[in-house]
Amino acid sequence: MRGKNIIIGICGGIAAYKTPQLVRALKKEGANVRVALTDGGARFVSELALATVSQEPVYRKIFPPADTPETDYTHHISLGEWADALVIAPATANTLARLAAGLCDDMLTACFLTLRPGKPVLIFPAMDGQMFLSASVQRNIALLQEQGCLVFRPESGELASGQCGLGRMAEPDTIKSRLEEALQKPTEHSPLQGKTIVVTAGPTREKIDGVRYISNYSSGKMGFAIARAAVERGALVTLITGPVNLETPPGVERINVESATEMLAAARNFFQSCTLFIGAAAVADYRPALPFEGKMKKNSSEIELTLVKNPDILAEFSLQKSSNQLAIGFALEMQSDLVNAQKKLEAKQLDLIAFNFFDRKTAGFEVDTNILTLIEESGATTELPQLPKEEAAKRLLDAIEELYVNKGINC
Ligand SMILES: Cc1cc2nc3c(=O)[nH]c(=O)nc-3n(C[C@H](O)[C@H](O)[C@H](O)COP(=O)(O)O)c2cc1C
Numbered sequence: 001m002r003g004k005n006i007i008i009g010i011c012g013g014i015a016a017y018k019t020p021q022l023v024r025a026l027k028k029e030g031a032n033v034r035v036a037l038t039d040g041g042a043r044f045v046s047e048l049a050l051a052t053v054s055q056e057p058v059y060r061k062i063f064p065p066a067d068t069p070e071t072d073y074t075h076h077i078s079l080g081e082w083a084d085a086l087v088i089a090p091a092t093a094n095t096l097a098r099l100a101a102g103l104c105d106d107m108l109t110a111c112f113l114t115l116r117p118g119k120p121v122l123i124f125p126a127m128d129g130q131m132f133l134s135a136s137v138q139r140n141i142a143l144l145q146e147q148g149c150l151v152f153r154p155e156s157g158e159l160a161s162g163q164c165g166l167g168r169m170a171e172p173d174t175i176k177s178r179l180e181e182a183l184q185k186p187t188e189h190s191p192l193q194g195k196t197i198v199v200t201a202g203p204t205r206e207k208i209d210g211v212r213y214i215s216n217y218s219s220g221k222m223g224f225a226i227a228r229a230a231v232e233r234g235a236l237v238t239l240i241t242g243p244v245n246l247e248t249p250p251g252v253e254r255i256n257v258e259s260a261t262e263m264l265a266a267a268r269n270f271f272q273s274c275t276l277f278i279g280a281a282a283v284a285d286y287r288p289a290l291p292f293e294g295k296m297k298k299n300s301s302e303i304e305l306t307l308v309k310n311p312d313i314l315a316e317f318s319l320q321k322s323s324n325q326l327a328i329g330f331a332l333e334m335q336s337d338l339v340n341a342q343k344k345l346e347a348k349q350l351d352l353i354a355f356n357f358f359d360r361k362t363a364g365f366e367v368d369t370n371i372l373t374l375i376e377e378s379g380a381t382t383e384l385p386q387l388p389k390e391e392a393a394k395r396l397l398d399a400i401e402e403l404y405v406n407k408g409i410n411c
Contacts, residue, residue: 001180002030007079009088009108010050011095012040014160015126015169019045019089022172023053029176034059036079036108040092059107079107080114087179088112090126090169093137099123099149100140117251118193118234120182121149126169128161129154147250148232150182191404192397193234197276198267199227200313202242204260206287208305209296217365218282220244222330225393226278227252233397238274240266242281260284260310267313271320275409276400278328279314282365286310315348324409326351328400332358332365341375351403352376354396374399 006026010019019035026033035050036059047058062076080086088095088108095108104110115121123144125132132154141151155168170178201223205213220241227239228249238253240263248254257263260283267277286307296303318327329350331341334357341355355373358365370392374382376399384395403409 001026001183003032004084004183005032005034005082006179007034007036007083007086007111008054009036009038009086009091009095009111010041010045011038011088011090011092011108012043013090013092013126013169014044015090016041016044018169018172020049020053022087022089022175023050025172025176026179027053027055032056034079034082036060036106036111038092038095038106038108040094059111062105062107062110076104076107076110077114079111081116083111083115083119085120085122085179085183086111086115087122087124087175089122089124089175091123093125093127093131093134093140096123096125096137096140096144100143117231117236120179122175122178122182123149123151124154124170124175125151126154127167128159128163129156129166132167148228150178152178190233190235191401191409192230192276195235195275196270196273197230197235197237197278198240198270198274199223199230199237199278200240200263200267200281200283201227202244203282204242204263204284204310205258206260206284206310207291208288209292210294212296214284214286214288214307216282216284218242218244219366220246220281221366221368221389222370222393223278223280224249225389226280226396229390229393229397233401235276238270240281242283260287260313264311264313264316267317271317275324276326276328277314277317277321279317280330281313282332283313284310312348314350318348318350326400326403326407326409328396329353331355334358338373338375338381341373342379345375345377350377351407352399372396376403 010016023033033054034056035054051058098109099112104113145151155170156166157168158164159167202220203216203218205215207213224246227237230237231251240255255266257266287310289306289308314329321327327350331344331353333340341353345353353375356370369386370389371386372384372392
């Protein structure tokens, strides 16, 4: 905790009265603490108390008061840039909604939006139990979790309303422990921190004519999950994606392409500079040799389409990579047979291949879960259970981190 820059975001719930204690506990551990207080929060805890315990001015409004000329023109982004972690405690239903919607109407929400990729956000909701379980609050929490925020369920016990039940904010000591864990995990121990990573995702579309194409059912979900998980570990991620219907994970640089040829051209720009290339895209193997200009007419009962082989983007990178670059691929097979995946790994000289069996219900294209078997260059295999793609992505990155350590790569 020593020397870490921590923002405590405080919202308008009765549990705000505990926050000066939290600020003190973090200061005692040697952290630099700044407070972002909402207008609601200021109704429950005094700004003076928080400024005194943090020994810093309390941050509240984005705009300066009317009679004060603006002197710091980057004030609204300065907190987010400064922070190593953001802790929001208590988080009200109102602020959960503001965060989930991406609003930026006070310093707390501005800080949330400008925090650097990979920096942990810990959210401790506190409110009446019924309110917490409402569909709206749960939906907002799910959205925030999807973005990588750590949201902690309120505790059960006596509530300020005099009732007993779910809704209490965690005690300052518990919040401090959760923060310590979060600070250790992503930023200090991941060999991926600061690494330039390229992930390809989604299908490619290969033009038959101006209105038709050949493609496949890839949704891009696995590649997007990997990109998100890598940013959470502090990596600098470029996601080169075919046409998919997915939001760009926060902190990821996204490049949209359509065909395999376009994907290769985009990827080649990173072949020298990236330290890790993860080919999760389902690149079409073939493309029409001569796409028709305009729309083909339907005037014969049969047509012949000549297909030519597409470039193998991952192989091109892998076969020219240097000793401190890693190439990771995916092998989707219709049968639970590792032999083809192993052959692919060897032919392309990959460092690891993630084999997945295609059953359309629990693994492979479109679905939200996957069942991966990770095969390393050494032949070592790790079978993962059926997992949500977000979790499977984390396990894949764990294995890649081990490769970095085993190969002694630290570029
Ligand atoms: C006495 C009182 C207690 C409140 N306690 C909570 C609470 O524990 N949790 C919550 O989500 N809202 C609570 N509210 C409602 C919030 O203060 C209100 O939604 C406010 O707009 C929150 O603003 P903020 O999210 O910007 O801090 C309370 C309101 C009052 C008057």
